[in-house]
Amino acid sequence: ENPDHAVARRARMADIVVTSASQGASTGDSYRTVDPGSLVLRAGRPVLIAAQGAMDLPARRIVVSWKDTREARRAVADALPLMAMADEVTIVAVDRNPDDWIRDSVKDAASFLAGHG
Known part of the structure; x- marks a missing residue:
């Protein structure tokens, strides 16, 4: 198989x-x-x-590349166990013309993460 x-x-x-x-x-x-x-x-x-030969996963600092899509929301939810082990999680959204909608989206993602520890 x-x-x-x-x-x-x-x-x-x-x-x-x-x-x-x-x-x-x-x-x-x-x-x-x-x-x-x-x-x-x-x-x-x-x-x-x-990585080949990795013995542990020191996930101390995690960066989330955020775009308010179904896929990104799912990826963040799936990564919650890893993010719970981190000392610091940073959410980054990149856009040529950031507006309030994008800022609110990032704040919502941060609130979601804060609600999960």
């Missing part, structure tokens, strides 16, 4: 999928390694791609 399919199928019961950026994925050996890009598209769950 293709590893991408196997992991994605098992991800249905997971909160998050952690994988590494394996060297085999770039060689096209799709029957021996998980392709992180394919897994992101197939899993339906947040996927954390850890």
